[in-house]
Amino acid sequence: MAASIFDNLKQQFNRGSILLKFIYINVAIFLLLRLTGVVFLLFNLDLSVILPYIEMPSDPYEFITHPWTLLTYMFVHYDVWHILFNMLWLYWFGQIFLMAFGEKQMVGLYLWGGIAGGLLYLLAYNLFPYFEGKQGLMCGASASIIAIVVATAFRMPDYKINLLFLGAISLKYIAIVTILIDLLSVTSANGGGHIAHLGGALLGYWFIVRWEKGKDLTAPLNRLIDRLVTACKPRPRIRVKRPSARANYRASARPETDMEYRARKKRESDEIDAILDKIKQSGYTSLTAEEKKRLFEAGKK
Known part of the structure; x- marks a missing residue:
């Protein structure tokens, strides 16, 4: 029991x-x-x-x-x-x-x-x-x-x-x-x-x-x-896996430039600010399902 x-x-x-x-x-x-x-x-x-x-x-x-x-x-x-x-x-x-x-x-x-x-x-x-x-x-x-x-x-x-x-x-x-x-x-x-x-x-x-x-x-x-948590965790066994074509495609994709990264982060921040403003004006219940999902996902980052 x-x-x-x-x-x-x-x-x-x-x-x-x-x-x-x-x-x-x-x-x-x-x-x-x-x-x-x-x-x-x-x-x-x-x-x-x-x-x-x-x-x-x-x-x-x-x-x-x-x-x-x-x-x-x-x-x-x-x-x-x-x-x-x-x-x-x-x-x-x-x-x-x-x-x-x-x-x-x-x-x-x-x-x-x-x-x-x-x-x-x-x-x-x-x-x-x-x-x-x-x-x-x-x-x-x-x-x-x-x-x-x-x-x-x-x-x-x-x-x-x-x-x-x-x-x-x-x-x-x-x-x-x-x-x-x-x-x-x-x-x-x-x-x-x-x-x-x-x-x-x-x-x-x-x-x-x-x-x-x-x-x-x-x-x-x-x-x-x-770093402390990572240092305390036991190291997992490394398995060599043959990369798939999809993985190769992702690996070859061009990474974001600094300007693109900053622009994306600003768009995300503006979206969250707009949702928070809506909460201030009309309350949390006024949010749409998509807005609630967006707020939840941002909170986990």
């Missing part, structure tokens, strides 16, 4: 989008930490002995000795409400993000947003006198998610979502209110978390600024990830 459930979850993970993969990873780590905490308590041990190795420290010396925490902290949650709220935000805004961008951009922005949030948290706690003597540890995916929220809001500012008791609200207003709350809360009990949110927000905004200039801020990070 347990093996069947595990196999089913594994299949869903492998078939799911990168958005679902992120949610699965966060939830799996949360459950593992909670179970580890229960086991530790049975032996009168404290889970805090392992937290410095996975959560982001505000102390520079601890960070230098545990630099990997800049990546691990953004997948760590221990409080039920913390992970529930974060995963709901990630799911809602992640789906909208994937209407305008691809899965690779989501991977890169999630990681860059978390890194920016962690570094701003470290900088603020060692720069402002207010935080003197308030060193601690930070965890959670909030900075990564805020980066996705802000990038989505700047790309599709007038896209509306329905909020309980408030009705249809444009993404730009949700982003503005979220940033204002974080700005007003930097001196609260969870000041470090709100500072990290601002770091993620700045990264999300920078991503859109560069994107509109034709630059993908996530591309270098995604290339690094691709």
Whole structure:
């Protein structure tokens, strides 16, 4: 029974989008930490002995000795409400993000947003006198998610979502209110978390600024990830296969020139922009089947 459930979850993970993969990873780590905490308590041990190795420290010396925490902290949650709220935000805004961008951009922005949030948290706690003597540890995916929220809001500012008791609200207003709350809360009990949110927000905004200039801020990070994944994969056996006439034809076809490539990419970008404008004006349901297919295919690139 347990093996069947595990196999089913594994299949869903492998078939799911990168958005679902992120949610699965966060939830799996949360459950593992909670179970580890229960086991530790049975032996009168404290889970805090392992937290410095996975959560982001505000102390520079601890960070230098545990630099990997800049990546691990953004997948760590221990409080039920913390992970529930974060995963709901990630799911809602992640789906909208994937209407305008691809899965690779989501991977890169999630990681860059978390890194920016962690570094701003470290900088603020060692720069402002207010935080003197308030060193601690930070965890959670909030900075990564805020980066996705802000990038989505700047790309599709007038896209509306329905909020309980408030009705249809444009993404730009949700982003503005979220940033204002974080700005007003930097001196609260969870000041470090709100500072990290601002770091993620700045990264999300920078991503859109560069994107509109034709630059993908996530591309270098995604290339690094691709190389690491390729290096870790076992090399397949090479089979020599006689090329067919069709293959020979494709091989002899003339490749695109730089001018042709740029022209094709501009046509594709203009098509997607036109579809996004239609979504802003009339909603996603107004799209034709062909337009939905075009948007879906662009999101996978």
